[in-house]
Amino acid sequence: MTDTDPLIPLPIDPDVEETPMGEPRPVHLRVSALAVVAAGGTAGAATREALTLAFPSASGAVPWTILAINLVGAFLLAFLLDALARRGADHGRRRTLRLLVGTGFMGGFTTYSALATDAASLIGGGAVGTGVAYGLGTVVLGGIATWAGIVIATLAHRSRTGGRS
């Protein structure tokens, strides 16, 4: 069994899986899938907005709240996708959960446009070092958070199955 193999074949693009032959309509063209993603995305964007309102960042400073949101979201998405993939093929409830919580909530919760615009604003405003460090720091720490999410989902799966697969 390949269950405990840390490098299971996760799709590189988790938003669109390879559609099996004969399936009537790709996921991204189904109204039900779009509605599930919109529902998750609404909740994710609301959570992000609530957090940025509760913990506002001063202009000209590092947007710590967006940084934290992106790192936490990256960790949770990686954990979710790995945990779901280890439980079986992407259909039925697992697919709905992936679209609702992964593509929807975590996609709406995290944001790349704010990262790029804040980094550009910092650099354009003369805080070049801060802007570069913010952008690079987010991407590098985000990669580490993603990797940690995959590793912890793997370890959780092992402990749940008692090391057997």
Next chain:
Amino acid sequence: MTPLLFLGVAVAGGLGSACRLLLDGVIRSRTRGTTPWGTIVINLTGSFLLGLVTGVSSVHLLPEAAHLVLGAGFLGGYTTFSTASFETVRLLQERKWVAGGLNGLGVLIATTVLAGLGLWIGSIL
């Protein structure tokens, strides 16, 4: 922020997320290979548009409420950091160093340049 404006930001975020699923799927179905062009195109266009919206808003050509709904709402939900990071790590795990590096560092640089361009264009309108 009024409850109605908060709701507007949230719903716009949901619409942006659905657009992301749709566009990612369309691009994915028209490209080959493992490079996640869908997420890349989404984050490039969304970053330019947020820069533009923020620039236009900074010179008071756009009401703050519209800036929030379009920016923090729609474009925040449309673009995504978590999926981009996941795709970068998956590429690196598969030892696709160049593709992974470009998807991580290259996209960061390109989105920041495009956001800066959007800020500049928006502010001179």
